[in-house]
Amino acid sequence: MRALTDYLHMNVTPGEAGNYLWATIYILVIFALVSVAVMLMTWLERKVMAHMQVRLGPMRVGPHGLLQPIADALKLILKEDIVPAGADKVVFWLAPVSVMMIAFTTYLVIPFGRTHAVTDMNIGILFMLGVSSLGVLGIIMAGWSSNSHYPLMGSLRSSAQMVSYEIAMGLTIVSAVLMTSLQNGTGTLSMIGIVESQFAQKTWFVFSGWGLGFIAFVIFAIAMIAETNRAPFDLPEAESELVAGFHTEYSGFRWSLFFLAEYTAMIAVSSIAVTLWLGGWLRPFPNALSSGTWDLVFSLIPGVVFLVIGVVCLWMSMRMPSILKFQKMGFGAFAALIVVIGLVMLLPGVRTRVQDIFWFAAKVTLFMYLYIWYRATFPRYRFDQLMKIGWKVLLPTSLGVLIMTALWGVLR
Amino acid sequence: MGGVAVSLAPVLRKIFLVDLIKGMSVTFRYQDPKELQTEQYPMERPVIAERYRGQPRLGVNPDTGETLCIACDLCALACPEKLITIKSERNPVTKRKEVKSWTYDLSRCMFCGLCEDACPSDALELTQDYEMALYSREGMLLDQKMLERGQTPKVYTK
Amino acid sequence: MSERFYDDVATAEQPGEKTFLDSSELVLNMGPQHPSTHGVLRVILKLDGEKVIGSECVIGYLHRGVEKIAENRTYAQFAPYVDRMDYVAAVSNALGYCEAVEKLLNTEAPPRAQYIRVILTELNRLASHHVWLGTHALDIGALTPLFYTFRDREEILKIYEKYCGARLTTHAFRIGGCIYETYEGFEKEVRDYCDFLLPKIDEYEELLTTNRIWCERTKGVGILNGDDCKALGVTGPVLRASGVKWDLRKAKPYSGYDKFEFEIPTGKNGDTYDRYLVRIEEMRQSVKIIRQAVDGLPEGPIMAKIPKVLKPPVGEVYHSIEAPKGELGYFIVSDGSTQPYRVRVRPPSFVNLQALDKMIKGQLVADVVAVIGTLDIVLGEVDR
Numbered sequence: 015m016r017a018l019t020d021y022l023h024m025n026v027t028p029g030e031a032g033n034y035l036w037a038t039i040y041i042l043v044i045f046a047l048v049s050v051a052v053m054l055m056t057w058l059e060r061k062v063m064a065h066m067q068v069r070l071g072p073m074r075v076g077p078h079g080l081l082q083p084i085a086d087a088l089k090l091i092l093k094e095d096i097v098p099a100g101a102d103k104v105v106f107w108l109a110p111v112s113v114m115m116i117a118f119t120t121y122l123v124i125p126f127g128r129t130h131a132v133t134d135m136n137i138g139i140l141f142m143l144g145v146s147s148l149g150v151l152g153i154i155m156a157g158w159s160s161n162s163h164y165p166l167m168g169s170l171r172s173s174a175q176m177v178s179y180e181i182a183m184g185l186t187i188v189s190a191v192l193m194t195s196l197q198n199g200t201g202t203l204s205m206i207g208i209v210e211s212q213f214a215q216k217t218w219f220v221f222s223g224w225g226l227g228f229i230a231f232v233i234f235a236i237a238m239i240a241e242t243n244r245a246p247f248d249l250p251e252a253e254s255e256l257v258a259g260f261h262t263e264y265s266g267f268r269w270s271l272f273f274l275a276e277y278t279a280m281i282a283v284s285s286i287a288v289t290l291w292l293g294g295w296l297r298p299f300p301n302a303l304s305s306g307t308w309d310l311v312f313s314l315i316p317g318v319v320f321l322v323i324g325v326v327c328l329w330m331s332m333r334m335p336s337i338l339k340f341q342k343m344g345f346g347a348f349a350a351l352i353v354v355i356g357l358v359m360l361l362p363g364v365r366t367r368v369q370d371i372f373w374f375a376a377k378v379t380l381f382m383y384l385y386i387w388y389r390a391t392f393p394r395y396r397f398d399q400l401m402k403i404g405w406k407v408l409l410p411t412s413l414g415v416l417i418m419t420a421l422w423g424v425l426r
Numbered sequence: 427m428g429g430v431a432v433s434l435a436p437v438l439r440k441i442f443l444v445d446l447i448k449g450m451s452v453t454f455r456y457q458d459p460k461e462l463q464t465e466q467y468p469m470e471r472p473v474i475a476e477r478y479r480g481q482p483r484l485g486v487n488p489d490t491g492e493t494l495c496i497a498c499d500l501c502a503l504a505c506p507e508k509l510i511t512i513k514s515e516r517n518p519v520t521k522r523k524e525v526k527s528w529t530y531d532l533s534r535c536m537f538c539g540l541c542e543d544a545c546p547s548d549a550l551e552l553t554q555d556y557e558m559a560l561y562s563r564e565g566m567l568l569d570q571k572m573l574e575r576g577q578t579p580k581v582y583t584k
Numbered sequence: 585m586s587e588r589f590y591d592d593v594a595t596a597e598q599p600g601e602k603t604f605l606d607s608s609e610l611v612l613n614m615g616p617q618h619p620s621t622h623g624v625l626r627v628i629l630k631l632d633g634e635k636v637i638g639s640e641c642v643i644g645y646l647h648r649g650v651e652k653i654a655e656n657r658t659y660a661q662f663a664p665y666v667d668r669m670d671y672v673a674a675v676s677n678a679l680g681y682c683e684a685v686e687k688l689l690n691t692e693a694p695p696r697a698q699y700i701r702v703i704l705t706e707l708n709r710l711a712s713h714h715v716w717l718g719t720h721a722l723d724i725g726a727l728t729p730l731f732y733t734f735r736d737r738e739e740i741l742k743i744y745e746k747y748c749g750a751r752l753t754t755h756a757f758r759i760g761g762c763i764y765e766t767y768e769g770f771e772k773e774v775r776d777y778c779d780f781l782l783p784k785i786d787e788y789e790e791l792l793t794t795n796r797i798w799c800e801r802t803k804g805v806g807i808l809n810g811d812d813c814k815a816l817g818v819t820g821p822v823l824r825a826s827g828v829k830w831d832l833r834k835a836k837p838y839s840g841y842d843k844f845e846f847e848i849p850t851g852k853n854g855d856t857y858d859r860y861l862v863r864i865e866e867m868r869q870s871v872k873i874i875r876q877a878v879d880g881l882p883e884g885p886i887m888a889k890i891p892k893v894l895k896p897p898v899g900e901v902y903h904s905i906e907a908p909k910g911e912l913g914y915f916i917v918s919d920g921s922t923q924p925y926r927v928r929v930r931p932p933s934f935v936n937l938q939a940l941d942k943m944i945k946g947q948l949v950a951d952v953v954a955v956i957g958t959l960d961i962v963l964g965e966v967d968r
Binding site for chain 1: 446450452454459462463466469
Binding site for chain 3: 440446448449452453456463474475476477478479506536538540552
């Protein structure tokens with residue numbers, strides 16, 4: 015009991031405080047919330063892509079298709095589990111499990127707020143990079159254990175793509191880490207430390223360095239799309255190409271694990287981008303507008319946003335045709351829930367703790383929207399062109415940015 | 427200097443990903459709810475043109491309730507698939523042919539409209555009904571009563 | 585016959601022999617059911633790693649015996665079947681057939697009917713190119729142009745529905761002219777559509793033409809030079825993109841096309857990008873033709889005087905038109921009865937498909953899909 019309440023008065027992460035109970039609670043909460051976020055992300059992708067394609071997307075399953083992810087999950091769980099005849103059973107079972115676990119392990123160090131991370135390792139970013147590289151192993155296992163040459167070729171292609179873009183990612187991360195050393199001479203690899211140094215330097219790293227930070231951010235943004243096998247770099251999993259990708263032979267629940275692991279990895283690399291360049295959990299203008307009133311205004315924004323969304327949903331549910339009685343009631347209940355959450359978030363005790371998470375989530379949501387926007391707009395790169403970009407364009411550019419950042423830091 | 431600026435423009439466009447951003451602005455613009463094209467089918471039905479070639483119907487004289495068909499057999503001759511069969515007999519009193527049985531096989535019909543064009547008395551008409559789904563194949567062989575009555579769809583509550 | 589294709593790929597019979605994994609050639613079957621083959625087309629590819637070194641098309645999965653059916657139907661009864669060959673561009677097929685039979689009968693449709701035919705056929709060309717653009721972009725990975733082009737195609741199909749009663753299998757023309765008079769508001773709707781469409785074509789270009797990913801995927805892919813085109817008998821936008829300026833609407837005008845002013849776009853390199861540009865420009869030229877036709881629509885009868893029971897004189901005729909996909913030709917042999925003795929259709933997609941082998945030799949596997957898309961084939965036409 016003491017362990018529970020003691021922690022609440024500290025302002026460090028549970029890992030730093032050595033509090034295993036709270037660390038476990040945080041891990042379970044992150045697991046649950048990220049799973050919910052991934053399911054919402056599938057809904058969002060279908061709706062946003064549909065609207066960009068002048069159509070509506072799912073509308074029938076729940077009000078505006080909100081229950082569609084649940085319907086999809088149920089269908090996938092109830093599907094027949096087919097294992098190919100010559101497949102290596104152990105590796106076949108292990109591959110989706112390992113990809114999923116690796117994707118979730120990266121969440122150990124992502125800081126959703128100053129105290130809202132499971133732990134703060136002093137090699138945080140290195141840990142994330144290393145663990146996300148392990149995901150390649152899962153893909154190779156999946157392709158090889160399927161005992162069919164299409165998944166094998168697809169998984170080899172996919173892993174080659176991921177490995178080559180990780181190099182560019184790593185170099186840009188190093189240049190961001192270099193920027194953390196500008197205020198006290200020693201940089202830090204810890205995720206929380208990087209955000210704190212952005213706070214201390216009074217600028218998000220994307221704006222610093224006379225555009226160097228911006229270039230590094232753009233390179234990372236492109237490399238992270240290739241890392242997660244999303245459009246325009248999604249040849250390995252494109253349906254209209256010959257080789258259908260490493261998850262051809264997987265069906266039902268196993269396939270859904272791959273699918274969810276892809277979205278989880280998307281959220282994880284977006285979190286890296288947000289933490290390194292966009293100021294993590296910091297609200298806009300934490301130093302410039304730091305008086306008490308501005309603090310109050312900004313801390314009220316999360317609650318107000320939820321209130322507004324809830325009221326709009328309530329109004330939309332009133333306007334729904336009465337033939338859809340159950341959908342109307344369900345949507346109204348959902349809207350009421352959001353209004354209640356918004357009101358709760360306006361309470362003083364809650365809002366100071368919640369606002370960090372809100373800003374972090376808002377920035378990550380922006381990245382998710384960008385992912386969907388890219389998928390709707392761009393054609394696909396051919397595999398040789400993809401590799402050419404990774405090695406011949408992104409790698410030299412990120413090396414150049416790294417050297418220039420170092421020079422700029424020395425000359426300051 | 428002007429020449430350098432002109433040759434620099436494509437390079438700058440390439441570096442700043444101008445073409446990609448142009449494409450993204452097009453897809454962004456179309457998220458406007460006014461641009462939505464979806465018709466949510468059971469609740470919103472499409473507007474059908476007058477000349478639409480859909481479900482066939484045999485016309486009846488509204489005053490007397492008699493069929494307008496004069497059993498001339500022109501529609502049966504015009505049909506490419508030979509799916510109209512008309513059996514008629516000559517009425518000894520009025521010296522006119524009268525229809526005994528009139529069948530139309532909807533399953534092979536391609537809705538080309540040749541029968542409608544051939545009919546001299548405006549009896550056969552392809553209406554604007556397009557919802558012709560059935561659960562059994564026997565229902566597709568329409569006889570005279572079904573043709574005169576038209577479709578009787580089962581109405582569900584939603 | 586395709587057994588010989590597999591012969592030189594080694595299979596292991598005795599230990600020590602090379603197995604299929606050791607051989608440097610892989611035979612890959614892009615089967616009849618495939619999301620990008622635009623129908624049921626089977627392509628057997630011989631690969632060396634990623635490069636294609638040979639290919640063979642297997643067709644016939646959609647063969648319905650249309651030419652045989654023609655021998656058992658009267659001339660007027662055969663017209664609905666003709667729509668179903670190139671089902672994407674049904675009105676062009678009908679135009680070709682009706683004009684061929686009119687040539688056999690030695691008549692011509694009256695001027696008003698000719699203008700109406702031109703308007704509907706050019707709208708058809710727009711509709712077909714819309715489908716081509718949407719599906720081609722979809723194969724290359726751009727998911728949105730499909731929806732935009734189909735949205736614009738809806739307007740054309742609405743005009744068709746109001747005119748003749750069906751959207752896709754239109755049966756719009758009859759032998760000797762048109763049977764349907766233009767409906768109330770036809771000219772206004774067609775003009776409005778032309779005004780609506782031109783900015784949309786600019787938007788498609790904004791999404792794709794300068795997009796670096798699109799350029800990299802289509803420039804230099806599937807090159808076919810002019811001499812090869814002529815040797816293989818390839819016609820249509822594929823021929824024009826290879827630099828040969830040949831369009832039947834200008835070379836052998838039919839149905840009053842000589843009264844309209846329009847240009848024929850040609851390309852330089854004969855690659856996929858040029859074919860894309862040629863078809864986009866053709867869409868703009870079609871709008872130009874439609875505007876001229878609507879403005880100059882004459883009054884008069886819409887049906888020529890032909891007997892009710894058609895019995896053309898004994899003889900044969902070959903008449904071809906510029907369909908959206910190429911030269912669509914009808915060879916009709918008549919033996920004096922009400923039913924033709926033989927109808928042979930020269931489908932443009934069938935002849936263009938033979939160029940596939942030449943175009944994908946040496947290209948990568950991912951380009952095969954792009955090349956099939958750029959040839960703009962419709963299996964209904966290839967197999968009839």
